Amino acid sequence: MNRDEIIEKINGFLVDEFEVEPEVIEPEANLKETLDLDSLDYVDLVVEIESNFGFKVNPEDFVGINTFQDFYEYVIQKAEAV
Template identity: 65%
Template sequence: MVKEEIIDIINGFLVEEFEVDGDTITPEAGLKETLGLDSLDYVDLVVTIEANFGVKLGEADFIGIDTFQKFYDLIENKIKAKG
């Protein structure tokens, strides 16, 4: 899976399931500020990532993930590591 597909899938479910304005999702935008998610929403986000990409995410994975670009990179690296 190429990065563009990963980005399209992530942005798609953020808009559809989390009701995020698609225009606010840019690589340099702040993840936490843009999404405005509470702790339960983050659980839903992790479950959605696992369902869409088959990768597991833990709390430690989110350390330092403050932009959408870093989030996309995290998911891409998890997919590559999964093999």
Template identity: 60%
Template sequence: MSREEIIDITNKFLIEEFEVESEIIQPDADLKESLDLDSLDYVDLVVIIESNFGIKLESKDFTNVNTFDNLYDLIGSKLHAVA
């Protein structure tokens, strides 16, 4: 799966599930602030990512995920590790 496909799929479910405007989702924007995430929202985010991409995530995977770009990188690295 290409990076563009990862970004497209991710942005679509972020807009739907977290009810944000597409303009808010910028590569260098702060993920937590932009989506107004609390700890329960992170659980939802993990479940949504796992179901959309068929990957398994752990809390330690999010240690360095601060921006949308970081999130796309995390998903891409997990997908390539499975492939």
């Protein structure tokens, strides 16, 4: 899976699971604010990542993730290591 395919897959499950409009998902947008994430939503997000990309997510990995671009880079890096 290449970079664009990973980003497309991420955006697809974000739209489906978090019921946001695709046009609000911009690389520079704040992930938490745009998706209106609470602690339970983070659990859902972790489950989606693990089931879609086949790697284990550590909660501390989210500390440095602020924007969608940060999130994409994290998933791409982890997915390439699998």
